[in-house]
Amino acid sequence: MDEFTFIDQIKQSLYKQPALVKGIGDDAAVFRQSAQDIVTAADTLVEDVHFSRALMDALYIGYRALAANISDIAAMGAAPAFYLVSIVIPDSCSDEELNDIYKGMSYAASDHRMDLIGGDTVSGNELSIAITVIGFVNRKQARLRSAAEPGDVLFVTGTLGDAAAGFHILNSNKFYKDSSYYMDRHRMPQIRSAFAKQLEPLTRVALNDISDGLANEANEIAEASHVSLTIYENQLPVRDSFEQFSEEEQHKWKLYGGEDFELLGAVPESEWEQLKSIAARNSTPLTAIGYANNRENKDHHVWLVDDSHTPKRLMKKGYTHRSR
Structure with a gap:
């Protein structure tokens, strides 16, 4: 599957967050927020360091990858809103596995009404998933x-x-x-x-x-x-x-x-x-x-x-x- 076909597959047809101006489909995403503080968290998961495809289905890999970042946002007392995913895809990863990884992330995101707003895909030697989550918290209410x-x-x-x-x-x-x-x-x-x-x-x-x-x-x-x-x-x-x-x-x-x-x-x-x-x-x-x-x-x-x-x-x- 080529990159553009894949992007079309994972692109949401309907966005949930009112702060979003432009999601996937341009050079960058745009969101607008003036009343709250913005909270961000990022994490990278690498095969055979953080997970094993031999022990865990692709759907669970995707779910856990996003859940870990959502938990960081929760620990700040913030509500998660958006996420971006950059993924390194080895030849051994099938299209079905790749779709299941994103499906798992979609399941985790749906519990919190989150929108996927961007990221990147690249070929490489080992499966690696880098996620950035963006959330909002009332001003001066972040929990430290x-x-x-x-x-x-x-x-x-x-x-x-x-x-x-x-x-x-x-x-x-x-x-x-x-x-x-x-x-x-x-x-x-x-x-x-x-x-x-x-x-x-x-x-x-x-x-x-x-x-x-x-x-x-x-x-x-x-x-x-x-x-x-x-x-x-x-x-x-x-x-x-x-x-x-x-x-x-x-x-x-x-x-x-x-x-x-x-x-x-x-x-x-x-x-x-x-x-x-x-x-x-x-x-x-x-x-x-x-x-x-x-x-x-x-x-x-x-x-x-x-x-x-x-x-x-x-x-x-x-x-x-x-x-x-």
């Missing part, structure tokens, strides 16, 4: 990981370790309970965009999406906010069937597994009840897992309290590129 303060309640949405468990199951021949649930959590993660957008009434909230693991994201909040965080391991939410995995696997996956795309946040204790009400209205599971404490110490660490009640340093460890 630097907003945590001592005394804040630390919380997470959903359950942790599911995506890592799903990846494990996909690579295993063993029987596991709830296997479809865990595999879907890996292949088609639920993004907490609607929940994050409804946090606007709160005076202050720090947010980070759990893409690289709870330990990594918690340390990012601590460093950016110049606070220390205390997390109670026995309060970390997991699915009931998670206990079927070994204690070592449970510990590793819920702290370092990543790609759950849940939200980690910190909110003033005085607004915790209001946050719980927002979560209940959105049917979003919400769990308090710890708190933020003093700023006086220059070392802004994260501490994990286990069943022995002894705080241990939770190091900034998870999925990071260029690490060995």
Whole structure:
């Protein structure tokens, strides 16, 4: 399939976002926005680094690729609106696979009324997908990981370790309970965009999406906010069937597994009840897992309290590129 035929296939016949002036079909897209702040996120996924075509259907590859970027926008408290996709296509990728990748992205986009407004296609040696997402948030309402303060309640949405468990199951021949649930959590993660957008009434909230693991994201909040965080391991939410995995696997996956795309946040204790009400209205599971404490110490660490009640340093460890 040539490039122009492909563009015609993926071009939307109807656009959903009123801010869009011109979408696909010109040298660049045009959108107009004056009342809100513009939020952008970009990510690149490379075959055999971020995904494997041997383990995952093309539709799931496309869905996860866009979902990861939508989650970044959600963590800023913004609503996603547009996305652009540049893709490197190897000879081994069939037209059907390529269409399914874009179909998967379209499924993820439809949940948020997003429009595909541009991108690029090029031939290459390995499948690579680069996505840019554009969203909007009311002025000065972007939620930053630097907003945590001592005394804040630390919380997470959903359950942790599911995506890592799903990846494990996909690579295993063993029987596991709830296997479809865990595999879907890996292949088609639920993004907490609607929940994050409804946090606007709160005076202050720090947010980070759990893409690289709870330990990594918690340390990012601590460093950016110049606070220390205390997390109670026995309060970390997991699915009931998670206990079927070994204690070592449970510990590793819920702290370092990543790609759950849940939200980690910190909110003033005085607004915790209001946050719980927002979560209940959105049917979003919400769990308090710890708190933020003093700023006086220059070392802004994260501490994990286990069943022995002894705080241990939770190091900034998870999925990071260029690490060995």
